Amino acid sequence: MGARALLSALPVLLKKQAQEQAYRIYVTDALKTITENTAKYSGGNYMKIRYYDLENPKPVETRTGREVIEQMRTKIARIGGGDAESV
Numbered sequence: 001m002g003a004r005a006l007l008s009a010l011p012v013l014l015k016k017q018a019q020e021q022a023y024r025i026y027v028t029d030a031l032k033t034i035t036e037n038t039a040k041y042s043g044g045n046y047m048k049i050r051y052y053d054l055e056n057p058k059p060v061e062t063r064t065g066r067e068v069i070e071q072m073r074t075k076i077a078r079i080g081g082g083d084a085e086s087v
Contacts (some may be wrong), residue, residue, distance in 0.1 A: 023051045 037066035039046040063071070 025050075028052075 032047060032050065036046040038044070
């Protein structure tokens, strides 16, 4: 299979992969909800994290509070939000 054929097949493969991931997330969320409801009814334990969050963890925040505030001031000033010093 040549490079051109591979490139033409890529969008189809990406779409199929996205559909499969969406299905996995849908099914695991449904199963999580069922087991959570059952566990609450019977007093048991259940998973508190979604499959999606296990597969795609959120990045760890490394900025300090002051850095976050400064970034927000810069963004507000950039969009014309008035006096960013009072934020």
